Amino acid sequence: MPIFCNRKEVIHLKRYLGLLSLLAFAAVLFSYSFASADAAKGEAIFKDTKVGNCKTCHDTGDKKKVGPGLKGVTDRVAKDVIAKWLEDPQTLWDSGSDYIKDLQKRMNKEGKPKTAMKLPGKLSAEQIADVIDFLATLK
Numbered sequence: 567m568p569i570f571c572n573r574k575e576v577i578h579l580k581r582y583l584g585l586l587s588l589l590a591f592a593a594v595l596f597s598y599s600f601a602s603a604d605a606a607k608g609e610a611i612f613k614d615t616k617v618g619n620c621k622t623c624h625d626t627g628d629k630k631k632v633g634p635g636l637k638g639v640t641d642r643v644a645k646d647v648i649a650k651w652l653e654d655p656q657t658l659w660d661s662g663s664d665y666i667k668d669l670q671k672r673m674n675k676e677g678k679p680k681t682a683m684k685l686p687g688k689l690s691a692e693q694i695a696d697v698i699d700f701l702a703t704l705k
């Protein structure tokens with residue numbers, strides 16, 4: 567038995583590893599986008615002042631509080647942009663994208679260097695998916 571694999575064995579090994587990582591990636595993607603998203607958990611995060619604290623600043627209808635009312639927000643704002651709000655509001659604000667410019671106009675905050683959206687702590691990817699699932703129920 568040689569210590570190192572021969573060329574053919576290496577090729578097989580590489581294919582096997584490639585397939586394995588593809589499967590692992592698919593499994594993560596699947597669990598992230600389907601299995602874990604849970605609107606009920608998202609609602610709890612939305613209301614809990616120590617976790618999301620969203621309710622303190624956001625109405626679930628159209629009314630403006632500290633931030634905009636979130637009724638129909640998943641129809642107005644792409645889900646990946648909402649995810650960025652929940653990951654890191656200031657970085658999204660700093661991007662100065664057309665969406666942010668429009669929002670700054672809506673909020674009368676043109677040229678303001680800081681967003682007023684401050685979260686109590688960091689949300690996990692799963693918590694973010696749950697909150698977005700809850701936001702999608704606000705019609």
Ligand code: HEC
Nearest residue numbers: 618619620623632633634643648651673681682683684697
């Ligand atoms: C301390 C207040 C505060 C908290 C807490 C907060 N937000 Fe915000 N949020 C804002 C403000 C203010 C804006 C608008 C940006 C600005 O004016 O700085 C905003 C913007 C948003 C937007 C974009 C809305 C639009 O019309 O484009 C979404 C979506 C959002 N917040 C969701 C959430 C969610 C979900 C949570 C809880 C996980 C949350 N926010 C927690 C204040 C807050």
